[in-house]
Amino acid sequence: MSSAPVPEGAVEGVGVARVAHFETVAQQRQAATLGIWAWLITELLLFSALFLVALVVRIEHPEATIAAARHLKFWIGATNTVVLICSSLTMSMAIAFSRMGWQRAMVRAMLATAALGGLFLVLKGYEYYADWDEHMMPFLADRPFALAETPAARLFVNLYYVATILHAVHLLTGILILLGMTWMAARAGFLARHQNWIEVYGLYWHFIDLVWILAFPILYVVNRSS
Amino acid sequence: MSRPGRWAALSPEDRALLKRHLRAPLLTFLALLGLLAVNVALGATLPFARVWIVELAVVTVMVAIILLVSMEVRKEPPLVRLFSALGFFWVAILVGMTLTDVLAR
Numbered sequence: 001m002s003s004a005p006v007p008e009g010a011v012e013g014v015g016v017a018r019v020a021h022f023e024t025v026a027q028q029r030q031a032a033t034l035g036i037w038a039w040l041i042t043e044l045l046l047f048s049a050l051f052l053v054a055l056v057v058r059i060e061h062p063e064a065t066i067a068a069a070r071h072l073k074f075w076i077g078a079t080n081t082v083v084l085i086c087s088s089l090t091m092s093m094a095i096a097f098s099r100m101g102w103q104r105a106m107v108r109a110m111l112a113t114a115a116l117g118g119l120f121l122v123l124k125g126y127e128y129y130a131d132w133d134e135h136m137m138p139f140l141a142d143r144p145f146a147l148a149e150t151p152a153a154r155l156f157v158n159l160y161y162v163a164t165i166l167h168a169v170h171l172l173t174g175i176l177i178l179l180g181m182t183w184m185a186a187r188a189g190f191l192a193r194h195q196n197w198i199e200v201y202g203l204y205w206h207f208i209d210l211v212w213i214l215a216f217p218i219l220y221v222v223n224r225s226s
Numbered sequence: 227m228s229r230p231g232r233w234a235a236l237s238p239e240d241r242a243l244l245k246r247h248l249r250a251p252l253l254t255f256l257a258l259l260g261l262l263a264v265n266v267a268l269g270a271t272l273p274f275a276r277v278w279i280v281e282l283a284v285v286t287v288m289v290a291i292i293l294l295v296s297m298e299v300r301k302e303p304p305l306v307r308l309f310s311a312l313g314f315f316w317v318a319i320l321v322g323m324t325l326t327d328v329l330a331r
Contacts, residue, residue, distance in 0.1 A: 030303060030305075033302065034305060034306055037310055038309060040313070041309060041310075041312065041313035041316070044313045044317060045313070045317065045320065048317040048320060048321070049320065052320060052321055052324055055325075056324065056325075056328050059328055059329070060328070078262070078266045078269075081262055082259065082262065085255060085258045085259055085262065086255075088255070088258070088292070088296055089251055089252070089254075089255040092250075092254070092255075092296060093248060096247040096248055096251065099247065100243060100244075100247055203297055206292055206296045206297045207297070209292060209296075210289060210292045210293070213285065213288050213289060213292065216265075217269075217281050217284075217285045218285075221269035221278075221281050222278040222281050222282065224269055224272060225275075225276075225278055
């Protein structure tokens with residue numbers, strides 16, 4: 001990111017409307033940032049537990065995990081990582097534009113972020129379809145699992161679906177919130193009252209990106225090697 | 227909607243402002259793409275044994291960049307920095323105690 005949060009009055013038309021239970025706007029900004037971080041920590045622990053289970057599965061069943069990981073769509077995962085890194089850039093741009101008071105550019109950057117999030121979900125959906133086509137969904141009773149001869153592979157593949165679907169749910173929620181916020185942010189006077197909403201939301205988006213930055217190597221990359 | 231969207235319509239002051247604000251996000255973007263390229267190349271070619279050690283090291287750098295630059299932890303007040311650090315401290319306890327059990331069996 002480019003610069004620290006805007007001091008009140010530093011840019012014309014950019015600021016935060018103080019609510020009654022805060023003494024100062026600075027205190028209000030800090031409380032909002034602290035609040036989102038408290039929540040992100042719980043999210044971090046949730047995803048970390050899943051990644052830790054992946055590590056334990058790898059330690060306990062190395063051959064089965066490697067066999068399952070080599071069935072994952074490595075290049076779609078890599079492409080999706082690029083898509084999310086691009087979306088982090090557009091989110092950072094939206095925050096920078098909000099601090100500069102460039103409302104139209106900010107709205108466009110937010111829409112671009114939502115579009116990139118949507119592209120990620122489309123690619124993920126295609127990946128799931130390809131997995132289904134290759135019989136890589138062991139939880140489907142009517143579709144024989146491709147790695148049935150290595151039963152422990154089910155553990156890793158099931159974990160892959162839990163982790164990636166949970167991430168996709170977070171991303172979908174993030175896109176919906178972002179579109180709602182974009183609708184509000186396009187209104188006149190938004191930046192004068194709620195500029196820090198963009199910064200607080202940006203933390204959530206960057207966190208979704210961070211989770212995928214961890215998920216891609218942990219699920220797709222490191223388990224390819226023995 | 228207050229400012230023109232086209233580069234040509236911007237005043238020299240606006241361009242300088244834009245460059246100043248977008249420099250860090252663009253450099254972060256390029257750094258993340260570069261590090262991802264390293265991991266993808268290693269994952270696709272598997273050039274040596276225990277390549278996962280390098281891959282996880284690269285990921286650690288990527289996570290640090292996102293936390294410190296994109297999420298601006300380096301610019302936050304001490305209490306927010308403490309919160310973000312505590313999150314990873316708890317993750318370290320979670321991973322440490324679990325692996326102590328699994329690896330000691």
